[in-house]
Amino acid sequence: MAAAHIQNGAGYGRMLGRPAAGLPGWLGILPYGLVLLAVFAVPVLFLLRLAFGDAGFSLAHFIRIAEVPIYRSVLLTTLSISGMTTVLAVVMSYPLAYLMATVSPRVRSILVVVVLLPFWTSALVRTTAWIILLQGNGVLNRILMGTGLTSEPITFVYNLSGVLIGMTHVLMPFVVLPLYAAFRGLDLATVQAAEGLGAGPWTVFRRIVLPLTAPGAMAGAMIVFMNAIGYYITPALMGGPAQTMIAQMIADNITRELNWGFAAALSTVLLAATLLIFVIFQRIFGLERLMAGGGGTRGGEAFRLTSRGRTSGGILTAACGLLVALFLIAPILIVFPMSLGSSPFLSFPPTDYSLRWYANFFATSKWLDAFLRSLQVAGLSVTASVVLGTLAAIGLSRTGRRWRPLLETVFVLPMIVPVIILAVGLYYLFAPLGLVGTIWGLAIGHTVLATPFVFITVRAALKAFDTNLELAARGLGAGWVTMFRRVMLPAILPGILAGAIFAFITSFDDVVLALFLTNIRTRTLPKLMYEGVAHEIDPTIIAAAGLIILVTIAVLAINLLLSRRR
């Protein structure tokens, strides 16, 4: 009877919409909901209402968007570039995630750092390094022509390929990590069983790996797509005019043209288009179903190579994974040599070497101050967003099915709304409260930006979490808190960790909110890096990136040495 109860538990729980008592759904949703209302909905709507005229109702801005063809074409460009980036990121992530799941723990930790290292450096450093690598007389073209593969330089940057390279590079980790977690969640026994029944590698991939890792890939793809839509710094620097993104036009209308009404109208159109795609996606492909498809039982042995070893397909995939890892690390590899150049104009390899830019970094306290402040703000916002996002994800899984799609959409909105709109809105909200120019105001803003990441990754992890385990624990007498701590938390921890990393990155890399909400005493590292960038790129930022990379590698090396001793 008990066994039957447990066996039916999942269906039973789903039927009720909430599996037994414990944390009520609404209580989990409430904190994030309130935060969204107070520091997202209020400031964003404050600005978006300008789309309908400053005084009295007017659709003039929307009519202009409809009538001037350039806005339609920029919107289409934005959507298609975001779509291409998403597909590329997912396709390239599979071999790398597979590689990460099938190597020794030590190699794996190196690969994790390779995936995350690009994030540790500012977007400005990354794009600069890419341009040096890819330009007409860049490193790649010199290699290609030197080996006789091509006779003419290929234009990799200032066109579509430049944008796709730059954006895929930045956004790929958002797929790799959830996908890697999904690979680890695969039950080895399932794979072994399939192999035992005579399935070849391709069949194993198509029938087992693909369906079971789909939730992870979907969560990542969603993050990439939503994020890509709001990108403009990378496309502006690495693309050409044909790749103008709508976020750039919105930012231009806010900061340059001061036409906030038009910026608000563009944002409204973008928001509507993105939501439409999101909802269609949910309806046709059944996001809920796809994400729920991952029934990987966490109890079994984690996925690794089976006794069969690597098949030729596996070797090929692993080789592709290595190439992808090289792609991720490529710009970082040239940052060091570049930072040792003496000329203020970056080149690779540099003509003369000096420690000039490192000396610059330590000459004043401003670089170190800004770096420490970035860490402080990131620490605050990661903590807050992990709590809010995890609670919201758990809460949502205990809410009636009818409300889920709506809440799911509302909860990822901060990813879709252009950051500059939030930045300006928050200024108006925070100025009377004395929060402008403090790290608290900025940390609140970053929390809003970061929580959707935690929400999505934890939600994906929860989908893969077997509710039977929860019911079993509860049935054996564990209270909800004990069950959460001993059963659910360990199972969803990879999701929480991935969310925390994404939250950290979001905060650590933000320029736009920092621009509006901080001053010289509270500026963060990315804001300091962007100062003066309209005129010049101060090579000290490359030295700063070099130092951050060095510290990371040192920590990793110490970690590896210690683990070897053990």
Place this chain on the structure above:
Amino acid sequence: MRKGILAAALMAALIPAAAKAADEMVFSSWGGSYQEAIRKAWLEPFAKATGAKIEEDTNPEVAKIKAMVDTNSVAWDVVTAGGGGLMRGVALGLFEPISAEMVDQSDVLDGARNAYGVPSEIFSTLVGYSTKAFPASGPQPKTFADFWDVQKFPGKRTLPDKPETVLEAALLADGVAPGDVYATLSTEAGMKRALDKIRSLKPNVAVWWSSGAQPVQALGSGDVVMALGWNGRFQSGMDSNLPIAMSWDQQIPQVGYFMIPKGAPNKATAVKFLNFIVKPENSAKLSEYVSYGPATKGAWQFIDKARAEKLPSTPERLKNALFLDIKWWAANGAKATEAYTAMIKG
């Protein structure tokens, strides 16, 4: 030891009181070497001369000034911007008018005067080129017409991704007299003429640049052979021994301005400071640290010949210059940007 601490505490208690007696001012500009030059040329000498306490901030986005003015939280006393930022702020009433009684601007260049800002420097858009592609032994590009002449000067170009200065350069290259450029641009046919001229060059444009560092980077790496860019950027490329030169034969100067945001907390000190920077001997100072020309006529007597060589606003060079008309851009900028973006995208 304890006495030392006590004395320090006493000092700390006294200093704010003393500081309150002195003037204060918050200055906000764009960071980097530009703000450093201003600090050395003007902020530090002004503080020394008047005892004023100056605090610096960065990134005075006009959008942020608007938010400050709207919320009564103006934190800046003096901000800096180009003509575009100045005019957009003026249209929204973000800056204090600066009358002749407040700041005597009689020595300021005629093309640079404005009722809401004090000109701080002149910088120019002109033709820069690679001396590897066009060495001194052969013909070197001089004018905007040369920039468009892909027969005589073959190779890729880079142009700004915004229309300011490019529309003007296109018409000048097409043979329009400098005095007629804005009248021509104001007509539909004239705008089309400028856009068509730029469109004809498109197959030879490798990069539409968005940041001032890009043209120098592209010239230095050899990705382009000619660039429409800023003199100060080309100059620092030349100073770092990149194979670059620029032509002073034709240029479109722009003016940098210092403004006082409406509701600035220390307006009186700000006015004093603006008076300080327009004095010819002080106006001449900035060019010691950055290759921008002074905006006053009297400044040249304080600048030696070697330095004047690098500056755009010498009386000699201004003869071939067409000042960017910021009033025209304030009125037509949005439409022109739309048309320009559509042209380079299409």
